[in-house]
Amino acid sequence: MPAEPWNTFHAGDNLDVLPRLAPGSVDLVYTDPPYNTGNDFAYADRFRDHAAWTAMMRPRLVAVREVLAPHGAIFVSIDDNEAAHLRLLMDEVFGEANFLAQIVVNLNPKGRQLGRGFATSHEYVLAYARHLPSCVVEGSSTEAVDEGDFPLTAPDGxxxxxLPLRNTNKKFNPITAPTLHFELYGDPVSGRVATTPFDGSRALTPVFGDGRPAVWRWSRPKVDEQPDDLECRVIRGRTGERADIFQRDWLEREGGRRKKLRTIWLAEEIGSTDTAVAELKALVGHVFESPKPTGLVRRILSTVPSDAVVLDPFAGSGTTGHAVALANVADGGSRRCISINSTEPTRVGSNAHLAGLATVADITRARLSAVAAQVGGGLEEPLGG
Known part of the structure; x- marks a missing residue:
């Protein structure tokens, strides 16, 4: 077991537990709060209207903000019933300027067939920084890189x-970026590129496809630093053949190649409600109606450093703690997760109640205990919750 357990669990109301955590001690929050559906398994009939749900959430988000580090961020799952109200509430608590993304998560590819209207196949994740200029979240991931996008192979394998060295965005031109409009010298026979003339070279300036002046993406000093990553080639343009300069963009780069994550996350990438139920069932049985897949949380974890302290104030079935343990095993990270869940009784007759899990906290504890036994990392439960 690591020196510090990967998972810590607090049983109790998060409004009571959160003030006991050190201010600014958490790097990342992911949570899946009770939805205002009127029939949620653990919170049935609690919220009669949007105002009541918002009144429940506001002080909890304020408390979360207090424990979130200046460089941290919060990701919250939500469905259509409260997405608009949560967006306004997050703007209020975290500030509109700290909005990161509203991600569409395709958790039910087949769509919900019950009820009227459309077959809803998605929910949302709202992401906000604690302080955007300081935020460590990188909205990119190694998993988003497609090797098929790199079809060429160098002699060294x-x-x-x-990629065109010319900036293809027409907002960048000799008027808006004058220092990036200059002559480079290239030889389309040898492929060599330099900032000064050499035997066999020709002077080349960047132009758009229609012949209008453009700018390079690299400065002169960068060209001098990395000339071997550039190549002069002959291409066929609108006006016939011409020489142009291209960057060799390598699949493997120092520090690892990352690609920006899109804001639509598909079930085949991060899992679905069905796979989430199967994950939970394999550990402790089918004791929670709508768990989130660990793949969803692991994708969020991939946007922050591998030593992050993670908090889930509405821990539910314990997906976040499970995902943290899986991520640590996969990459050798030292993430730690603090999970909080209430001691509210499970509904009489529910699978959880029939399995002997008397409270919602018992579900979380059971899963995290099973994770510690099967995946590793340990589990700590401080006295007094």
């Missing part, structure tokens, strides 16, 4: 693709 490295995969790459060609």
């Amino acid at each position: 490295r995969r790459f693709r060609y």
